[in-house]
Amino acid sequence: MAEATHEESTHETRPDESPLHVVAPAATLRTAVDVLGALVDECRVQFDEEGLHVAAMDPATVASVSLDLDTAAFDTFDVEERTLGVPLERLDDVLSMASGDDPVSLALDPETRRLDVAVAGLDYSMALVDPDAIRSPPDLDELDFEYEASVVLEAEALSRSIRAADMVSNHATVGVEEEGEAFVVTAEGDTDDVRHRLSGEDLVDIDACEAESLYSVDYLRALDRPIPGGSEVSLELGTEIPLSLSFEVADGAGHVEYALSPRIARR
Amino acid sequence: MAEATHEESTHETRPDESPLHVVAPAATLRTAVDVLGALVDECRVQFDEEGLHVAAMDPATVASVSLDLDTAAFDTFDVEERTLGVPLERLDDVLSMASGDDPVSLALDPETRRLDVAVAGLDYSMALVDPDAIRSPPDLDELDFEYEASVVLEAEALSRSIRAADMVSNHATVGVEEEGEAFVVTAEGDTDDVRHRLSGEDLVDIDACEAESLYSVDYLRALDRPIPGGSEVSLELGTEIPLSLSFEVADGAGHVEYALSPRIARR
């Protein structure tokens, strides 16, 4: 029914002749927008036969994100290889009109160069951003660090660690204790200190090795917020190197990796 | 029990000797206050043997409302014909003390000229406003426009249309397509456009005829907000004439009609 309405209401956009026409559940697109919106307002979305890929870095160049959505994340995926500059906040507004898993259609209008977003009776014609005007993401191959330890834990446990640190400081030390095989987040405030330590059954998995670095709590919060509840998050850690957080989206058909640069220790 | 408490607690107001004593479920009165409060802070409420009637126009004279509550909407309706000037916000405060469908008693105190509002143990003595000091509503018979089309749709569908327009602009074109028998709301923003189109099973009924006018989105939102969820809303439309929105309240014992003047097209 919703699909039928869509077909009827978008006849002007002629998806069949569009160089890019994809349909995905609203929830999948919302997660993608949340993940990217944690760091940037607009981004370059690359479409090719394998799916959609986005790489972006926040304006302060402290954190980067890499998002992949395979074609399996889409109900329809009919694209010629191309890159679109997408304004995330406006796309988020449109997606807020969808309920649950309503199918959302995105079609590039070859004449207007706009993105036609259609969901259950609603047609939204969105002006795109010139991809060349968007900051180039870093070459991720250059960011291939030697991680010393890795941890897999529930999204909720990671959130607790970050909330705990946030009570006392703007900076948190994130690390792994080799002895005890524990994931440890600590923060030192002006008067109070906090330490959140997870080991054994509180972790999904750990490859322990002594490692710790200092990170901005505000960034940790920003990266933690879009992680879907119930997810398992994989962390790769080292000493004075970026923290890597990765998790799956779209029932495994999508993959997100955040990298967060360490702060220089102030104490 | 609540009723007994009420009888006991309001003995001073002597409802039996009051020239006006009505009792209605809190939910009914709250809806009425919401409907009127969308446009005015105070209003003239006319009581007669058929029930209660209010006509009012917002200070900018862009929108008007006509509300009727039949005696069937009340548990008790014992009034001499008269008009009260009611401060809506204070009445809303008192009604917020009632839960669910608590019976609320309104009695005019013949000595103090105040309205005694009683609900479950609470007596609120409300100073009324001089009805002559309240802006005269327009003579609604003069506002008898030649509507070209009419649409009946679910309140939720209308809300979606208005929310969609609100994403891109302060003005929305509301109209009917004769061919396709569709209800269409469109809005043009600085960069993006939006179109919400409903036809067939997405509408309850339509009497299609080419018609469209431009309206303020802020007013559409204000008029849409008090419409009870699950209601059917009847729209009467034309070209460059006011939009009429009407719906039932109080399980059919009440009727609301809003009229919203068109804006002059700016593009």
Place this chain on the structure above:
Amino acid sequence: MAEATHEESTHETRPDESPLHVVAPAATLRTAVDVLGALVDECRVQFDEEGLHVAAMDPATVASVSLDLDTAAFDTFDVEERTLGVPLERLDDVLSMASGDDPVSLALDPETRRLDVAVAGLDYSMALVDPDAIRSPPDLDELDFEYEASVVLEAEALSRSIRAADMVSNHATVGVEEEGEAFVVTAEGDTDDVRHRLSGEDLVDIDACEAESLYSVDYLRALDRPIPGGSEVSLELGTEIPLSLSFEVADGAGHVEYALSPRIARR
């Protein structure tokens, strides 16, 4: 499991050697912090073999609180007699990390003189306040007023009374009618008056005697807010003397008494 994690994570605080180590459900501690936080930011908490006792007065010396938690409110209660100066807001922050009835451990670190707060993997080291720097509470024995009437009612009924008064004024008269055996709260605003009257089955108990005093509505709201839903509240009232509100916490293992000074009548 949570307990096991706790034992492991707090090994550095050596609770066994601490002069003070208690464990209580998070909900119990949260209620205590809410009750005290209504009046003060920090307070002197006295521990002895019978349990925990706090007496405090708000900075404007208008209201005081007395809180007792018996040892039965604790899962573990192993203390040497002493008084701690506790910063309530920071303790509230830590407790917000606990879910439901998670056991929370408080242990005084004999070396750092800090309070180690531990809950499910989280260790928070809290700097205490010098008890001598905290305002001395009044000697409560001097505040032994001759109350004339007493009322027991549900927390929700008291809240309604206070909300009702708050609609029209900053001051409310709280009293008891001897005839009619009723608890009555009245308030007079610039234009409107309100009266909330409870008697018979709307009260749990009443020992009626003519009595009434005027109180600040803001203070009544502050004292009412932390009262746990579903509680019975005992009021002791007189004429131009403080109002006493008392209620149980921690399933009867704790007791709270607030005393609120009357305002001089302004009308």
